[in-house]
Amino acid sequence: MTNNNHSPVLHPMVSPSILNLIGQTTIVKGDGVFVYDKQGNELLDCMAGLWCVNVGHNHPKMNKAITEQLEKIAFYNSFVDFTNEPAEMLANELLTWLKPEQMAKVMFSSGGSDANETALKLARQYWLLEGQKNKTQFISLTNGYHGLHFGVTSITGIEIHKQAYAPLLQNCHHIPTPCLYRNPWTSDSDELADIIASQLEEKIIAIGEHNIAAFIAEPIQGAGGVIVPPAKLWPLFRKVCDKYNILLIADEVVTGFGRSGELFGCRNWQVSPDIMCLAKGLTSGYIPLGATVLNEKVAKAWQHSGPESMIMHGYTYSGHPLACAAGLTALSIVQEQQLHINAAQVGEYLLQSLRPFKEHYSLVGDVRGKGLMVVLDLVECKTSKAPLDPASPLNQQLVQLAQSQGVIIRNVGSKVILSPPLTFTRSHVDTLVKTLHFAFDRVS
């Protein structure tokens, strides 16, 4: 890392004083699960860029697909009556992948925040088209992360993302996160599912079902700390949403395309949502792209012919040809290499290798995850499970020690999050675990 406080770029998610202290790492190239900094250091990328480079860096097929499209045309809009071949093909491919969920229409955008923001707006418009104009409010989970536009910041359940930007969208409600490790009620998975589902039901009754457009959640919470819900919970969410006539939106921005060991996070729970939001793995991060996918029931509302069924929400870069060409190839690589299956197997090996950290290190309160999304939950005290102070220097020390050994890990608050490319192997896991021992041994 080089000390550089003269960068013209504003860096999010870090305080300027810490950035001055730790300096910046300039990444100049990548190859598979490795990236290289300006000084020529090889770094094992255990963040997959940012949960997204699922097929690995500098993949020749990805590069070829993008350059071939570039040689035809880089961009034309997909508004009104224009479209392009990659967008139409990718939408068809997505609907084929999502046949079990009975998905019917795709709306493209430029990333995860866009995909969720689009879902919120379309959910409201759906109810308007159905003649229920009061159904405008949203419910989501505390600890949920849904992106950074004003709408999605409002439904995000992590306070630090909201504090500087109030007032946000009104009438967004939260119910507790389904965290088995840290909750005030129980250590029994089924009981926790019942409690959280009851909380949803009570919230709906308190607000009035005629006022609620949708409930939105990640099938496995990512940035909030890799919180894997009880297996029973999502089927209960589906049941409650159906009972009160509320749309169920799955934010699959992280879990889509194999990261959790299934092609989609919801498939872990055998649940079909009404709307799915996709990004990141959709193009493996090679070019920004988001997609909001509607099931048949929701899509049907737009068959009305009046002006009220016009979707007055579309981004300049919706259906960007280069991004969609990248998406088609990213999906084909996931399918050819069965990367979701690799994520399940290598992820399980990673979890098994990390579980002993709970016994070895007083800092590690919990180790959990699914597929290649895994977290070490750091604590001040194992008995109280009080999270390590996010401002503790230990957080940064761990990251820096790992990086000194050629491994990039991510610190989020009091958590070390591991989300490598889905091409990760057992031998990469061994390197990562050895490096984590090196780092934890030095801060313990």
Ligand code: PLP
């Ligand atoms: N939803 C989830 C679950 C995410 O993890 C993220 C980003 O990490 C987003 C939405 C926002 O995506 P983007 O940063 O592409 O806008």
